Amino acid sequence: MLSHRSVCGLSVLVVCSQSALKIRTALRATFAGGVTRPIQWRQNQLYQLARMAHDERDAICDALKKDLGKPRTEVLMAEVGVVVERL
Numbered sequence: 001m002l003s004h005r006s007v008c009g010l011s012v013l014v015v016c017s018q019s020a021l022k023i024r025t026a027l028r029a030t031f032a033g034g035v036t037r038p039i040q041w042r043q044n045q046l047y048q049l050a051r052m053a054h055d056e057r058d059a060i061c062d063a064l065k066k067d068l069g070k071p072r073t074e075v076l077m078a079e080v081g082v083v084v085e086r087l
Contacts, residue, residue: 053083 064070
């Protein structure tokens with residue numbers, strides 16, 4: 001499915017596959033139905049995300065240096081640190 005949308009005054013071509021639309025519809029129905037994971041489960045997932053970001057900080061720094069040229073200090077402060085600090 002193709003459609004045009006205006007974003008910040010620019011015409012943007014939007015491509016949506018039928019499978020993406022089906023997934024979106026199913027997720028919205030689930031959310032609207034109140035069927036979500038318990039808060040304790042979600043908090044644990046966020047904790048695990050922070051732990052992974054901390055444990056894998058060297059790999060994250062290397063990847064962002066290679067892909068985007070970001071210095072290690074910037075990655076630790078703006079990318080990894082933010083995730084770990086908030087959780």
